[in-house]
Amino acid sequence: MQLEKGLLLLIGCMVVSGWNAASEQSTASQQKDDSGPRRYYYTSSLYWDSAEGFCDSFGHQTLCTFDQLCPKINGARQFIHDVIPGDHWVPVKDRDWVEIGDYHSAPCFLHSWRWSPNPAWGENTVSYAFKGYVYCCKDTSPDQLPAVSYRYIGKTATYESSKDHCRQQKRRLCNSSEICVKSKPVYGIAKGNQWVAIYGQFNEWIQIGNAYEHTCFHHGPRFGQPTWGTRTDGSDINWVGYVYCCK
Template sequence: MLFSSVLLVSALQVCTALKVYQGAMDPNVLTWTTAAEYCDKQAMRLCTHTEICANNDPPVIGVLTGDNWVPIGDQYNDWTQVGRSKLCYRHIEHYGQPSWGLSGCDGGSCPYKKIILCCAGVKLDGEYTTYDTARSYCLERGQDLCKYEEICPDGQLDLVNVISGDHWAPIRDLYNNWVEIGDSHGRTCYNHVAQHGFPTWGTTTGECSPWNTDENPCPHKGYVICCPSSDPETLPGPFPYNIYHFILEPTMTWDSARSFCKAQPGRDLCSSDQICPHGIPLLTGVLQGDNWTPIIDSNLQGVHDWVEIGNDAAEARYARRVCYTHFEHYGATAWGDNNTGCGPWSDSQGVCKVKRHVFCCSQKSKQICA
């Protein structure tokens, strides 16, 4: 990968109230875009000017010698000075966008750009952010959602700055639990389950009535804070074994779903017993409509199998087939290995909406608790 060959320093934590991580990159490779990509690989984002130079105080990393510009997340191709030369200047404010910010150095050395500062707290599209998609974002980057105590030790916000307004971030302690990282009504660090119960908007996409506005259908969610996870397959979870739920494109196949799970250390597709230990989907409950998820169950024919996690209440004959395995009741699927439509089960646009959900399980712990 590009980043492994050009990084000079990585993940050096700067000890401030705000957690900032410093990396360095070959100046001929470092651009605003490659810096943003580097931070995203760490499940973080480029720090803003205010996070680096709060109130134009000395930068959080200290004052460097000479001319040193770092890319910032306020605007595309914007940079902040962290060296003694014009300390805490924003490049766009004083000089406009730098030509060197989006390219190499034309054979020169570019000594004035080499440092990257990443901050926690990524903002995703709130309308489509759920507890599951947020956790997927972290896991795909080798981390996991933070626990409450990692974000708010002793009830004080630590990993990110307080955001103006009402903003909730999902936490790993309990499925569909969230923590307030905004300043709305003085409730920063409120634990949602403890204060209000499980949020109905935490596992759904679309508008979040009555909190939606004309500009934003879900203005209070979208922030995701990830924490390092050195051994994600054995981390304690709210279930008898570690099971993770993802929503993938409906073009996925059994093979691509398994590859997705196996790309995560120590994980594979779940079995039907892990997903439905007591006849009800453990992690999601019964979903509305016809929904199948791939499973790793073995059969003598070696057929790729799926289990039903939905309930198509519109047709009474399907009402009791929750947790049915497809091969046992209907034989092999015609659509399970097909990355296009699924015949009469496709929607009006030909999209195979009956397959979107994927469950990945830790293979170190397969037992089922009674």
């Protein structure tokens, strides 16, 4: 009887410790690693900005850097976790992507080494089998920017919902000088057309994307107050979603 119990315990441990690909699909499931970066499966339709927002949603988390995922050990890049079979790219800081599978012979292959740092498939919501994983690391930027937080709340965002989100965090909307320093958003320039609500004037917005080279431009002086900023139908629009909140 004791021998049978021992065999059952051994088999149970083998099942628990084995990698189950099916369990890492559809929802964001976490591979816990308290000693360093944490791996999640988010969605195969993720793009760079959504991955950054996903990490930020945990609080004090951000996308990992290439060096954090692939540190140099004895002069060679080595991936911090076990290699996932096949072709798998994950977003890293500086709007780049790194291969963590064995498709290119070995992991730690940056997309920018051979192609562009921000591929088209990494900037849209088209689903691909080679994307889906996200690595999040501790965010050290709050130490540098203690008064500013940056979150993604979705495409239904309006001026009022943005303001309410900040209020729930016991903060307020940031003003333009807190969002943009030296004509650049403090959390980096977003891809394309992206507006965020600002403090001080109702339904005023500032551009944090690179559309039309209008980064850090106010909406009102150029285009007037946007009707989409006060819409009440709950509709999705592609050029809103991010919120800057300040103390």
